[in-house]
Amino acid sequence: MATGLTFSAADLARTRFAVSPMWEVVTSFRLLKDPAGRSLHRRWAAQVRPRMRCAGLRGGWLDELIPARGYLADFLNPTPQGPFPTLDAELAAIRASRPEQVRADVDDLLRTRPGGPGPGPSPRLRLLREEPEAALERVTAEIETYWELALAPYWARIRQLLEADVFHRARQVAEHGSAAVLNELHESVHWDEGTLHLLRCECGLTRERAGPGLLLVPTAFAWPRVLTRSVAPDPPQLAYPARGVGTLWEPRAASSTDAVAGVLGRSRALLLAELDSPASTTQLARNCGLSAAGVSQHLTALRNAGLVTAHRTGRSVLYARTAIADALLTA
Template identity: 65%
Template sequence: MRTRLTLSAGDLARTRFAVSPMWEVVTGFRALAASPVPEVHRAWAAQVRPRLAAAGLDRGWLAEMVPAAGHLPDFLNPPPAGAVGELEQELSTVRRTDPAQVRRDLDLLAAERGGRLSARLHGLYREPERRLPRVTAEIEAYWQLALAPYWARIRALLEADVFHRARQAAEHGTAEVLNGLHRTVRWEEGELLLTERHCPVTRIPTAAGLVLVPSAFAWPRVLTRSPGGDPPQLAYPARGSATLWERREPPRADGLALVLGRSRTVLLAELAAPASTTELARRCELSAAAVSEHLAALRAAGLVSGHRAGRSVLYARTAVADALLDAQA
């Protein structure tokens, strides 16, 4: 299956890049739903899946709407408002989705499933305005468990991709950028040709340009969103996604320890993957009270962030901490 996007000069002039938290929600959940999980994301999935199962999020709204393959509801991915979207803003847009759009998306899901929808999705079909707040509440919970502790790392990857593409456009032009997005995307005589599509759409109308969205989880596919009235979106695998979860050798960081102290430096090194106070206390052979005190100081300095995960809090390094540790490597 091939899909064609005919782009006018005006469309090309309005083509832009955007980072979207909701695209990471949808593509990340799809990666978790796959069997097996794509190899590049297995380290992340091993940490996240138990949290989602404990919270019941492996069998909720997202589990019923985001399959491992097939149609993804367009209403879950509204156009990002700026260069870097905010989750709260995107969820607000999802809650205000036109009921007709929700029903069109659910009709497509039903068509792929032999004309059937679950009782939960039937309720959403009947009362979108009433049920969408429940959907977005679950997405917020999923975000806190699966993405918020890693967002600094993911966002840095996505922004680095955009920076690379922008420089590529400046040096070689837009056609070079479009041809370099993915092996299934090709610029050809005024049209963007997408091959190896599972969607039945063969031509996507354009309006007000094109939004190119790098994604940490889209690999190995390119995904599209093209409801009428909005500019089409194309989510493609960001450069470096395969190395996103690689565990780095902990740096010696002796110089950093002279400033922060040995215990706080050890805690930062251990936070290569998000962890709770209890986990850190066990791994670093410190008391929970001492770890809590050190984390409070590191958080105040902007070196760690905390994210609620059920009854506990997961701590993660910020981009500032990553840069400090990288400088010691």
């Protein structure tokens, strides 16, 4: 199936890029619903799936709104107001979704679900139709829980990848023009004489169903597909795989921790090097041969210095290295 999005000069002038936390939520959650998972993200999925089971996120609101394939609720991906919106800003936009949009999305979910329309809506979908404001509070609360479990510990690494893609393509626009960049987004995306064609795409992207311009969103978890959102009067959105996503989960090479140890001390440098994957105090103490109390003290100092972040997952707290710490270790 092919679909096309026509452009006027004004549409091309309004084309922009944005990094969206919510696109990472929906694409990563969909990936986790695949029992095998994408081999590209196997390392990440192996860490996250047990946390999701412990938190009881299976069979919840996101399960209802993000099927394993096909249509997913459009209100989960509001239009970012800037190039780098926060999760809080996007959750606020979800809570402010128009009731008629929420009801239309529920109807589309029921109409397109595998096996046909089938029985009526589930209790959750029924609540979204009847009391969207109350239901959206529950949806966004579950998104916050999922974020802390699955994405927040890795966000510095993911955001670095996505921002690098945006900056690269913005530079390409300046050097070669928008048409060349649109042609290089994905093998299924093709620009030809004022129309952006999507080949072998199940999703619809037409100017009649959306507003002016185009919003291009790099994602870490959509690979190998592109996803779209067309909801008037918002600009259409095209979520595409970011450049370099194949290296996202590779261990970060640290030339040596000796220089960092000279400033931070050997134990803190060792902890930073160990945090290539998020870990708890207990795990770090075991892996580094340090006492749990000592690790806790060091982590507090590193967190205060902006070198690690802490994210609660159930009864545990996971610590993750920040982009600043990555730069220190690889300098």
